[in-house]
Amino acid sequence: xxxxxxxxxxxxxxxxxxxxxxxxxxxxxxxxxxxxxxxxxxxxxxxxxxxxxxxxxxxxxxxxxxxxxxxxxxxxxxxxxxxxxxxxxxxxxxxxxxxxxxxxxxxxxxxxxxxxxxxxxxxxxxxxxxxxxxxxxxxxxxxxxxxxxxxxxxxxxxxxxxxxxxxxxxxxxxxxxxxxxxxxxxxxxxxxxxxxxxxxxxxxxxxxxxxxxxxxxxxxxxxxxxxxxxxxxxxxxxxxxxxxxxxxxxxxxxxxxxxxxxxxxxxxxxxxxxxxxxxxxxxxxxxxxxxxxxxxxxxxxxxxxxxxxxxxxxxxxxxxxxxxxxxxxxxxxxxxxxxxxxxxxxxxxxxxxxxxxxxxxxxxxxxxxxxxxxxxxxxxxxxxxxxxxxxxxxxxxxxxxxxxxxxxxxxxxxxxxxxxxxxxxxxxxxxxxx
Numbered sequence: 399x400x401x402x403x404x405x406x407x408x409x410x411x412x413x414x415x416x417x418x419x420x421x422x423x424x425x426x427x428x429x430x431x432x433x434x435x436x437x438x439x440x441x442x443x444x445x446x447x448x449x450x451x452x453x454x455x456x457x458x459x460x461x462x463x464x465x466x467x468x469x470x471x472x473x474x475x476x477x478x479x480x481x482x483x484x485x486x487x488x489x490x491x492x493x494x495x496x497x498x499x500x501x502x503x504x505x506x507x508x509x510x511x512x513x514x515x516x517x518x519x520x521x522x523x524x525x526x527x528x529x530x531x532x533x534x535x536x537x538x539x540x541x542x543x544x545x546x547x548x549x550x551x552x553x554x555x556x557x558x559x560x561x562x563x564x565x566x567x568x569x570x571x572x573x574x575x576x577x578x579x580x581x582x583x584x585x586x587x588x589x590x591x592x593x594x595x596x597x598x599x600x601x602x603x604x605x606x607x608x609x610x611x612x613x614x615x616x617x618x619x620x621x622x623x624x625x626x627x628x629x630x631x632x633x634x635x636x637x638x639x640x641x642x643x644x645x646x647x648x649x650x651x652x653x654x655x656x657x658x659x660x661x662x663x664x665x666x667x668x669x670x671x672x673x674x675x676x677x678x679x680x681x682x683x684x685x686x687x688x689x690x691x692x693x694x695x696x697x698x699x700x701x702x703x704x705x706x707x708x709x710x711x712x713x714x715x716x717x718x719x720x721x722x723x724x725x726x727x728x729x730x731x732x733x734x735x736x737x738x739x740x741x742x743x744x745x746x747x748x749x750x751x752x753x754x755x756x757x758x759x760x761x762x763x764x765x766x767x768x769x770x771x772x773x774x775x776x777x778x779x780x781x782x783x784x785x786x787x788x789x790x791x792x793x794x795x796x797x798x799x800x801x802x803x804x805x806x807x808x809x810x811x812x813x814x815x816x817x818x819x820x821x822x823x824x825x826x827x828x829x830x831x832x
Contacts, residue, residue, distance in 0.1 A: 500522050
C-alpha cells in the first residue's frame with residue numbers, strides 16, 4: 399500500500415511471509431526490508447513468531463502496553479491508571495507478556511519510582527504485570543508500593559524489581575524505599591529475591607534466558623533510574639549474584655539482554671564519568687561472553703554514546719547510537735562490527751530508524767522510527783519491523799552499513815524522543831555520599 403505521502407509502506411501480513419527461517423552470520427551484513435506497522439509507538443521486544451511487543455500511543459495520547467500480531471495490534475490495557483508499557487525485550491513465544499502499568503492509587507510516599515522515566519504515572523503507584531490469555535494481572539511486590547517487570551522466558555519465569563518496606567538511606571528524593579531484583583514464577587504465585595552485590599543496597603533484574611540465568615544491576619537506591627543504581631552489572635546463576643566486568647565507569651553499567659548461551663549486551667560508562675564529584679553519562683554499548691569477557695562495541699561514525707538493547711541466539715545485536723546532540727539511529731552488530739541499519743534497508747524505505755528494541759532468531763528487528771517527509775523526521779513516531787531481505791538484497795539504501803544521511807529533526811522532537819526513551823533522565827548528577 400502507499401501512504402498519504404506517496405511513499406511505499408509494507409504491511410505486516412504481506413512482509414512476514416518473506417522472512418527467512420534463520421539468520422546465519424555472513425561476511426557482510428544482511429540487507430533488510432523495513433516496514434511501517436502504521437501504529438504510533440515503539441517495539442521493544444520481538445519473539446521468534448515475529449510478534450513485537452512494546453508501547454502503543456492511543457488516539458487520546460495515552461501510552462498502552464501492546465502486542466503486534468500479523469495484521470493486528472492488541473492493546474493490553476492498564477491496571478486502572480491511564481498508562482502502561484512493555485519497556486524491555488520480551489521473547490516469550492507462548493503468548494505471555496510482562497510490563498508495567500500505572501494504577502489509580504496515589505503513591506502514599508509521593509515517589510515517582512522507576513516507571514516515571516518510561517511512562518507518565520501522574521503521582522500514582524506503578525505495578526508490574528503479567529498478560530496471559532487476554533488478562534492483565536498484577537505481579538506481587540516485596541512489601542512496598544511499586545514494582546517493574548522487564549524480562550520473561552519461555553518457561554514462564556519473569557524478572558524485574560520491586561520495592562520493599564525498608565526506607566533506604568541511599569535513596570535520593572522523591573525515592574524513599576529500597577528496591578530489590580525479583581523473579582516471579584515459573585510456578586504461579588512464586589517469587590524470590592535476587593540479591594544485590596555485597597555492600598550494595600539495591601538490585602534490579604532486566605532480563606532472563608531460557609536457562610534461568612538473569613542479568614541486571616546493583617548499587618545505591620539513588621532515584622531508582624540507572625546512574626548509581628547501576629554501579630555494578632550482575633549475572634544471577636541459581637539466584638547467586640556474580641559481578642560482571644564493566645567498561646570502567648562508576649555508573650550506568652546496565653545489562654539489557656541475555657541470550658540462550660549466556661551472552662550479555664547492554665551499556666556501560668567509560669572511565670572519567672565522574673569528575674569534580676559529578677557523574678556525567680558517557681556510556682558505550684558492550685558485549686560480554688564467558689569466553690571473551692567484555693567488549694566495547696563502540697559507536698557509529700561521528701557519534702558519542704551507544705546502548706545495545708537486544709541479542710539473539712546467533713549473536714546478532716541491535717542497539718542505538720547517539721550523536722552529541724542526542725539524535726539517535728539504530729545499529730546492527732555482528733562479526734565484531736556495528737552497522738547503521740538505515741543503510742541496510744531498501745532504497746525507498748518510508749522510515750528512518752531511530753531506536754532499537756530487539757532482534758529475534760530469524761533476524762527480525764523492531765524499534766521506533768520516524769516517517770521521513772522532504773528530508774525531515776515527521777512528528778509522529780511509529781513502531782517498525784525490519785526483516786532480512788529475500789534474494790541478494792542488493793537494492794539497499796547505503797554504503798555497506800557505515801553511514802546514511804540523517805534526516806533533520808526539530809529540537810522539540812529530539813527532546814520528546816529522549817524523554818520517552820528515558821534518556822532525558824541521564825543528566826549530570828552529584829556523587830552521593832557513601
